Amino acid sequence: MLVFEFKTYGNSSQFDAVGEAIRTAQFVRNSCLRYWIDNPKKNKYDLNKYCAVLAATFPFADELNSQARQASAERAWAAISRFYENCKKKIPGKKGYPQFHKDCRSVEYKSTGWKLDPDRRSITFTDKKGIGKLKLKGTRDLHFYQINQIKRVRLVKRADGIYVQFCIDVNRTENTEPTGNTIGLDVGLKEYYTDSYGVTVENPKFLRKGERVFKRSQRRVSKKVKGSKNRGKARQTLGKRHLKISRQRKDHAVKLARCVVQSNDLIAYEDLRIKNMV
Structure with a gap:
């Protein structure tokens, strides 16, 4: 589908x-x-x-x-x-x-x-x-x-x-040629993941980079009168900020996963929940 x-x-x-x-x-x-x-x-x-x-x-x-x-x-x-x-x-x-x-x-x-x-x-x-x-x-x-x-x-x-x-x-x-490579991935909090070869991928931290803009947009929403058109416009602007971050995260994850899948025949990773690790 x-x-x-x-x-x-x-x-x-x-x-x-x-x-x-x-x-x-x-x-x-x-x-x-x-x-x-x-x-x-x-x-x-x-x-x-x-x-x-x-x-x-x-x-x-x-x-x-x-x-x-x-x-x-x-x-x-x-x-x-x-x-x-x-x-x-x-x-x-x-x-x-x-x-x-x-x-x-x-x-x-x-x-x-x-x-x-x-x-x-x-x-x-x-x-x-x-x-x-x-x-x-x-x-x-x-x-x-x-x-x-x-x-x-x-x-x-x-x-x-x-x-x-x-x-x-x-x-x-999709037709892909076998590479003969195997890899193990360890997902972390500081690093995005670390593979079995010792290579680490840094966490892009899109939310932290845009935190200043988020705070400014949130303050604008708080200052507006509830139910007014200006508050609706401010909420829409804040929603666009969140939408941009979600799209950045998805784009980074999909592209990185595609590179890992195309470069290896077997991928092993732990079935962990990040929420329980925090």
């Missing part, structure tokens, strides 16, 4: 409709979770049936695509099944009892509710939320894949805009 992400462009009314769709998906997910709490013996299929009850009861829920409502119910069941699995495995500590979402940032469509244009550069959402046609901008090319290979389409809200993710059902393989 490949996930391709594109940034979307539209007008303010379209982005407001996206926000309404995300809030509706959150409502459906929380309602299904409440339904399971009141009726613990209900299963996944009962939650999917309950989506039809919500659509008949609440007009704003009926505006969302039916398969998008089912996808929200599946999210609720994923949290429930994860809790059951943790109980069966007798994991020490908290078992992860399902919680209600307060700030959901995505809505997921399945095979209906959207239509990709022939040029693969724009997508139209056809449910009653009124999102309409959004332009796509990204480096990936969707012409290599058929429409029936796209199993899921997600609208994701981030600090710097709205993104569309395409989940494509395809088997990806």
